Amino acid sequence: MSIEKIDLQIAYGAVKHFGRNLYTSNPPAITELIANSWDAYCTECNIFYNDIENDGDKKTSLLIVDDGIGMTDEELSGRYAISGTEKNTDSVRRPDGITLRPYMGRKGIGKFSAFSLGDSYVLYTKSDIDTQWKKMIFNYELLLEDRPTVPIAVEYIDSLQELKKFFPDLEENTTGTIVYIPEMRRKIISSSIEGLKNLISRRFSINVINNHDFSLKINSEIVDLSQHFYDDNLEFVYYFGTELEEIKQRFPNIPENNFYKEDDEFFTNYSISGWLGTVEIPSQLLADENISISGVTVYIHGKLADEDILRDKLKNRITNSYFLGEVNADFLQNEEDPVLSSREGLNKEIPNVKLLIEKLSKISNKLNANWNNLRANRVREKLNYLDKMLSTDSGLGTAFKFYSEEQQKQVAKLAQRVFDNDEKYSDAEYRVYGQAIFALVNNKVINEITIDTDTDTFGEILEKFYSLFEKTELNAALRMKSNIEDRISIINKLKLIIDDEEVESVFEEHLAKNPWLINQYWDKPSNEIVIETQNKYKAIIQERKVSGRTDIITKVADEPYPIICELKREKVTAYSTPEISEITNQIYKYRRFISDEINRSNNPLRISNTKDIKAYFICGEKSKEKLEDLDLIELKNNNIELKTYQEIIRQAERVYSDRVRE
Template identity: 30%
Template sequence: MSRLTFSIANNAVTHLGRNLYSTTPPALAELVANSYDAYATEVNIVLSNDAISIIDNGKGLDFQEFESKYARIGSTKQREEPFNGLAERKPMGKKGIGKLAAFSLGSTYTVYSKTRDTDRWLGFTLQYQDMINSETYPVEVEETDLPEKFAAYSRYQSGFIVDITDIRRKITVATRENIKIQLSRRFYINQAKSSFLLKVDGEELKLDSNSYYDKLQYMVYLGYENEEILREKFPNVILEEYQQIDTIKKYFCSQNIKGWIGTTYKPKDLKNNEGSSFANIIILANGKIADEDILKSKPNARIANNYIVGEIEADEFIEKLNDPITSSRQGLDDSISEVEELINYLDSVRKYVIERWDDMRQNHAIANLPERIKNNPSYKDWLESLTDPQKKINNKLLDLLSSKLDDEISVDATAVDSMVTSISSVINNIEADDLIASFDKESDAEVQFDLLFKLMDNISKTEDLNHSNLIRKRLSAIEELERLMSETNTPEKLFERHLSDNPWLIMPYWNIDRNIIDETDYLKNQRYFRLDMDENNFRKNFLDILIRVAEETYPIIVELKKNTAVGYAKVGFTDIYNQITNYRRAMIQKIPDLIDVKEKDIKVIFILSEDTGLPGKGHSIELNDSEIKMLEDQNISLLKYNKILAEAKKMYREHLKYQREAKIIPDLSIDCE
């Protein structure tokens, strides 16, 4: 047994270990980088609920190397001689602080190390709590055999194991998958040439490709002598060498920096199962991430930014910088002028990629629509009627819609149809504004006369379009009523809400706009009136809908029962008459304007299940002719849901036919050919 003393100063264990890594993958990446620098050809990461272990078959360290290298925190990393006949590897680490990443993962870790010159392993344990307040920290190093859980690695002639316990973050199934994805992206190593294998729980990770590679659509590259190198890796991607600004192109060549910025088909192509996004541009140095998001100081709110990813290799550039890594260990220090210059140039390249992305998306905007829309005959006819400027506007607006459709959040088909048809309204209005502007600028009378005719024609189209939009909204309301009727368990409250939002369904001339009218007037839901009975007795009355219209002298009561004739919805003549009588009397008592009004002067519409009819016809709710007549004599009209639906459809059938024939707006209700 020998004593090894760690040299620690200025709370280095906390600042350079515990607080340096906010998540598990970057901390693991530091430990894997140490294994790579030690010329390991195989690294195994084993994850469990109580431990994280990193095992490699690299050179290992003997006691003297522990003293001169491992125990000196923050000293410049010493060059390692090639091992196992491997070519020289440029070191991923520089400051010798990666070892402290283990304290970001757990509070205790045990090291096992073996070199080819020793028969047994050396082992010692470090405790975070014991190290945080010390400038020196002695530990006992002893020769040992590997614990049983590492028995499979006893065959290694040399190697290094870090076994982390008292782990800080729970390892779930989702965490495991995220670690694999993140580690794959944190390294770019040609595994065939470097003879380097990384496994997580026995699964080999690819370190020369990423999960989004086969989802890339378009790519701008810099610093490569030719595109064939990229063509082998990205055979189906549209490749373009950056040529826009010569200064930028020459800069990347002179600095020996190469890489690419590309776009994917959809934003979700750049997200993993935990929702983390790879929509950023990374900087790699000697095969390892040096910056997770180089343009984080240059935020871009464009939609295109959700589709953009990039990888830049800058080995020599970073090697020449003086301590380029920030204190967060997450990126390059942008206060260094050389780093700032790189950021500005990459931002310019990204802007160019966004411009090209915009052009490509707009040119293929119609192709990105759902099949049922782009193959719709009415939509095809409408597209053919557009002028070239209108087509350009249409493509630009459709591009915004396509971005929404690309999102992982599902969009209702009805909402998509509504957005597509609304675009036609926008196009027409824009054309009208352009005509008015041209009319004001033009002084030639003959040209003005021609513009005037075009403007009048456009106004006529706009009126037809507004009428068309109104009809479509009403058709949508009819479809919703039909849906509510078809569902046997629809609550009465939903019928009440829908009919109060669309009172014209009950009576065509009731056209109340609830959005602009004061709440105390015209339309109320569940209006409460207390009916005073004899001997201080009271009865509560909640009216489903109370409506005032210009065509009626007094407020109108609308009472609804749900469309299924069960429970309290199953009513008879007596139920209807008594309920309405109480409503009317309560209103007369509480509304001053009605104090001298006769009860039957207050109009009532009672809406019943469609399964209502004459006795002997098999209806669940039966009312005979005399009962219906008595209710009508009392100014109480009975209305069935199926009657409302039939009348509404009949009313708007001709409007719909006109719309389809005029082709003013695409009719997406027509079946595809």
């Protein structure tokens, strides 16, 4: 006699934890249902999704269909309805002619992942002893009830016609199980099917899936389970628990000398196999347009158990952007609760999990330590950043040609550390960093030159001197060129500040950092020039409660007293006449304050006239044009030099005119 209901075990609402909030994205939840199909010895699992109109609103519906063994009445009541207890996998029916599979499920909670996909799901199942399909509807609200079990009615139907009207490509198998999500909580975008295939495929171990008759399709498109989407992009691989020929079959595009075997008794004793490696560029880890994967995945019996077992270890640019790995650790299935109930990964309190993390961390650290050298020693065709650096600056390109092979390797290694990070660099950055790289290599050569007056012949000493002078002169030229380019960049930034009509504090900050813009002899840093920003004076002024503020107070070695600079920001459209009386009064206050400070100090210098303290008033050309002759006389009489931003720019460009024209 057919059953009319099953008693779904919910343990007074405890199993709600395994439903709605367990997964925050579709792929892991779908994977749990696929794993159930695997355990049911299905040979073909099909996933269908489409948008269905419902009361004028479009909803995405999902269908997961398998041709597995289905469930008998006894299995439905005694296995599917029971949750949270260890399953006896030895009693699972296996069809004739099908190889024994490693069982992916453990405690019967994978079915609740359907509630992460939708608020309800419909289950259809049919075994080889059934004449009809059994149909059951599960609602999430049932999991919240305060009782041990809830009854789920079982309906019997002759065909799947009710599903075919929504999914016309559905083929009715003689046996199997179907999970139908009428309305998904998170939509699946049609354009992301490739990303969905990539993400789902990665959640299954190739080592396991490839050894069994099992295929997967999404909307009739085959999901390639023989490789993962990043396989063709791996560049360096550290492998363990397997042989070179086997790992080469997985990654045929990698040269043999880019494989590195790791031997450890721990891997051997527990039959752990896997690899850690890096891709060529970070974008090759994009499973979908907006989803990048990295980290070391651990599989148990072919199903992902931890997305990144090294997530708590120190991360860096390499591990975040280039690094990934896969580990098959079936021995953990024998541990008590190896996977956290939250499905966040392996339980790191288990000693063997801790030991696995320790072993993998050592390999990861080795790969990280060697990564720069591995990348720098690649074939020249892959060092595009080096060619870009050399072509951007013809002088560097010429020098590189005359370098020894060892020096060229040093340049390549340094360039790799600077530019090999998948970031965009301007031509100016290639020039500046390139010059610094060559300077470092040249300095190394200089430091290695030794002259032994007892053994070196006159010709050998002369040759070493020639080499020394050549490197020293090149370094001086590189430093000068780099300095000029920096100055041009600072001048151009001042132009941009004017064009953008920045607030006054931006002008102040830029000129305070680069006082040579005001006066080309106020350079920094050198032993002869001392620069003090306004910060020191601001603190003292505030303590003395002097009203008002000045923009820049700078101390340079060329002047006996601090220099005062008062600024008015440049405006392109609206200009007001500067209040010269306010400016002169403000500068007088600070001249007086500085005079008092100096005269009270132990400094032998004394100030008898506040006008001896140099002062500048800086404004835009349009503001200067508004000044009357009497205003200019007032400034001159107070020993206040007037400068415009445009004059500052023209003065600076005259100094570097040759470089500007270039």
